[in-house]
Amino acid sequence: MLVLTRRSNQSVMIGQDIVVTVLEIRGDQVRLGIRAPREVSVHREEVFAELGRANRLAAEVRSDDEALLPAPPPPRG
Amino acid sequence: MLVATERFGDLEVPDDRLLSFPQGLPGFPDARRFALVDGRDSGVFYWLQSVDDAALAFLCAVPWAFFPDYALDLADDEEAALGLSSADQAMVLSILTVHREEQRITANLLGPVVVNQVTRTGRQVVLGGADDLLQVPLPA
Numbered sequence: 001m002l003v004l005t006r007r008s009n010q011s012v013m014i015g016q017d018i019v020v021t022v023l024e025i026r027g028d029q030v031r032l033g034i035r036a037p038r039e040v041s042v043h044r045e046e047v048f049a050e051l052g053r054a055n056r057l058a059a060e061v062r063s064d065d066e067a068l069l070p071a072p073p074p075p076r077g
Numbered sequence: 078m079l080v081a082t083e084r085f086g087d088l089e090v091p092d093d094r095l096l097s098f099p100q101g102l103p104g105f106p107d108a109r110r111f112a113l114v115d116g117r118d119s120g121v122f123y124w125l126q127s128v129d130d131a132a133l134a135f136l137c138a139v140p141w142a143f144f145p146d147y148a149l150d151l152a153d154d155e156e157a158a159l160g161l162s163s164a165d166q167a168m169v170l171s172i173l174t175v176h177r178e179e180q181r182i183t184a185n186l187l188g189p190v191v192v193n194q195v196t197r198t199g200r201q202v203v204l205g206g207a208d209d210l211l212q213v214p215l216p217a
Contacts, residue, residue, distance in 0.1 A: 038153050040154065041155065041203070047187075048203070049103075050211060051103035051201065051203065052104030052105075053104065054212070055102055055103055055135070055172065055201075056104045058136070058172045058173065058185070059105070060175075061135065061136045061173070061174075061175050062084070062175075063084035063085060065136060065175040066117045066136070068175060068177075069122060069136075069138075069173075069182060069215075070143075070182070070215055071118070072118060072138075072143060073142075073216065
C-alpha cells in the first residue's frame with residue numbers, strides 16, 4: 001500500500017483524472033472530496049458489507065411470507 | 078431445466094428464465110445462477126431462486142409498483158458490466174426483506190438487482206445514495 005501524508009486542501013491524483021482531496025480533518029474524521037469520471041463508481045467500502053448483510057437477512061424469507069405482501073397500489077395516471 | 082428448491086419443491090424453469098450473475102451477489106459470491114420465478118401479483122413480485130443452492134431464494138418486487146418516483150441512474154461502469162445499450166433492455170428488481178416479528182416488509186432500494194433481459198445476465202448494483210435506502214418500508 002502506498003502511504004502519503006497530506007494536509008487539509010491537498011490532493012492526490014490516481015491516474016490522470018481521479019483527484020482525491022482532503023477537505024477537512026476534525027478529530028478522527030476526514031472529509032474527502034473525490035473527482036472522478038462518470039464511468040468510475042465511488043462507494044464507501046462499508047456499503048458492500050451492508051449489502052451483504054442485507055442480502056443474508058433477506059434470504060431468510062419463507063415461501064408463505066408472500067401472504068404478508070401488500071397489494072401494489074394502482075398505477076398513477 | 079429442473080431446479081430443486083427448498084421452498085417450492087422441484088421447479089421446471091424455461092431457459093429464458095435462467096439468469097447468470099457472474100459476480101454472485103454481495104454476501105453470496107458463489108450464487109451465480111438464478112431462476113426468475115413469478116410471485117404473487119403477476120409482474121410485481123418475483124422470486125430469485127438459486128439454481129445451485131436449493132435453500133437460497135430472494136423475494137423481489139419491481140420497485141416502480143410501490144415507488145413510482147424511484148430513479149435509477151446507473152453509473153457507466155455498471156451499464157458496461159451489464160452490456161446494457163438501452164433502458165428497456167433492463168429489468169430491475171428490489172430485494173425484499175420480511176421482518177416477521179414486526180410484520181413489516183422493506184425493499185432494498187440502495188442495491189437493486191439489474192438484469193440485462195437480452196443476455197439474461199444480472200448484477201446487484203450500488204446506487205449513490207443514502208444508507209436509508211437499504212430498508213425502505215413497502216407502503217401498505
